[in-house]
Amino acid sequence: MWRLKTVQHKARLQNNGLEEFKLKRREQERALRQARRDRQLVSKRLLLHEDEDDACEGEGPMDTRITTTGDQMVELLRGLQAGGEKASQFRELRRALKDTDLQLTFIRLENSMRAVVGLLSGLDAQCRVEAGKCLHTLSHSPHTEVGMACLPTTPYLLTYLSGQSAKFTELCLYTLGNLCPEDEGVRDKLLAQGIIPALAQCVQNHSGTLAVLEAVAFTLSQLLQAKNAEQKIVPLVLTSGLTSYLMAGLNSDPEYGIGAAVECAWCLHYLSCSETHSSMLVNQGALSQCSSLLVTLGRAVARGESKEGLELLIWPLLRCLGNLLARGDGYEEAGVHVSDCRLLSALCVFAQSFLHTHPALAREGLWVLNNLTADSAVWCSAVPCSGLVPVLIQLMPFSQGINIMVLRTLGNVAHKGTAFCLQLVQAGLLPAVCATLKMAEAEVVTLSLEVLHMLLASSPEVAEKFVQLKGVPVLEMMLFNSEESLRLRAAYIIDQLPQPVVDG
16 A cells, blocks of 8 residues: 555666565555454344343343253243243243253254244234344354244344334344354345345334444344355445444444444444445445544544543444545545544544554554555645654554554655655654664564665755764664565665765
């Protein structure tokens, strides 16, 4: 993504060296995006209010100790099929189904799932809710076999998403979300049954209900992490109208928690991982929405007003924004501008604020900054003009990829020409680069050489200043480095430096 020139020994310079270097960088960025796509974050949710419901009904919290045997499970099933007092039977069944072994026992009983379907689809509303709770407990099972056994119930769960009860809708959504990652066959069946339009209709029916929006986004994020999501799921989502609700959810009232915003942000991140459909996401306003919210969050973090756990929202927003920028999908035409440099400042605030507590998140913010400056003279000009170069220089001594991202960003700025290089030198970059040249990590040293080459080429005065900073001995030490590429780069820079005048 960044535009640093390749530095080789002058006897071996090739015309296509820069293009080869750019190609290598593009391949590395592609690998990074693939890693983000493949890093699965699927999880299962067990609703916390189930025990509260039992307490409200006078039964007290459900005992987590399981005493039900296989024979008793058979009797419970028969009792439910026969009718009569079902409330206590349902509670006992739910309690039993928390045991993973009894989950397998239950689904292997003859007609067990048919009984659940019958109760779930019956006329008794209370029975439907209780059957839904039992099914929800089953959906939390670690056994793939259990998820497949629950498939006959999914048409009813999808139908109930259009109901009026927000609490029951939430229960159905989390159950579907738990079933989504079980098996490709389960996901394909849900897609064929119309889960994407059902989610869109559900969030429309319950607009303004954050709990339902959070559950919808959770279920959708489970679907979007499928390996075939780019081909089968992303196009359906982008044409369903769901993205507008996801983006609206980013601005949910923080007084009610940020859970909905976090889930919506992760959905947008998974959508942004699509190589072929990201431009549609940009056109729908995702890039502008994410950058705007990051600016707001940056101000809150800078003022010390951020609440605990806010990084959970910042993380997916950064990933979404960085992915879209990495594609170069015309972000300036999409309405993302830096006339006031607020986004740049926010990214630097994140890097500084999370440097010690969440260094990976600090690196993520700098990755976005790198992508912003990779292809835009406007953004590159904004970095020194907004006084952010000293902030970035302060981050250069830190490892874990922090200094690498800083050097890439400053390299993007330096590549824009002599005037940019001189601004960087005036801000104090030259001594900082001299320091990173001495670091042990090969990639840091390579990037430092690339930046140094551009700075020295900008003005004879800069080269003289580098000599005064005793940078030449550092380069000369590199001539003995075990890596040939570093030796060649260092030798080439030394050859370009002004030679000392010898008296006599």
